[in-house]
Ligand SMILES: Nc1ncnc2c1ncn2[C@@H]1O[C@H](COP(=O)(O)OP(=O)(O)OP(=O)(O)O)[C@@H](O)[C@H]1O
């Protein structure tokens with residue numbers, strides 16, 4: 574479903590090229606639950622951003638399904654991202670002018686154009702119950718706590734029912750009860766045939782994954798599980 578083939582990624586910092594990903598290869602197949610761990614600055618978020626076509630590798634290729642996302646137009650990339658990927662960003666990217674309900678609707682709509690609103694309402698019910706976020710629906714993202722925002726970011730990613738979930742530290746701001754909730758939600762997604770690529774510093778969350786890769790200095794340094 575996703576093939577990452579020997580990618581290299583550079584950033585420019587103060588005029589100097591920073592080699593953030595150094596030849597990363599990884600396959601993610603349907604039903605795979607993969608955790609990515611590693612120290613701060615090792616390239617985890619960069620890898621997630623590259624996989625979703627938000628930044629570009631200077632070498633190597635990334636396929637989502639049969640689409641080589643680093644070689645297609647911006648428009649085509651956005652369509653593929655909308656259809657295939659539910660993304661939980663490390664720092665919430667929810668537009669602040671919309672309520673949580675509206676944000677969830679926009680996310681759902683990006684993958685379900687032309688479908689009936691009642692289908693959204695049904696899915697919304699389910700996702701809200703799983704994550705216990707009913708009371709947050711009419712609030713704007715700027716007025717939520719860090720943990721509340723994180724739960725709504727997870728809701729926004731899974732409400733689309735997309736085949737691939739990319740999660741960048743989905744539990745960083747959560748209390749133990751909510752971490753448990755998120756672990757259950759992700760497990761259910763896997764049981765429903767989705768695949769997950771997740772960055773985490775949480776050992777328990779990582780232990781749920783089928784495979785754990787350790788990233789160091791932009792390379793897969795170790796397979797921990
Ligand atoms: N937009 C950017 N511009 C320049 N350099 C960047 C940019 N984003 C990341 N970097 C650099 O790339 C390297 C990898 O960063 P990345 O955010 O991928 O790390 P990470 O493993 O996700 O770290 P953390 O665990 O702290 O989130 C770091 O050295 C960082 O300084």
Ligand SMILES: [Mg+2]
Pocket residue numbers: 617618619663741
């Ligand atoms: Mg990061």
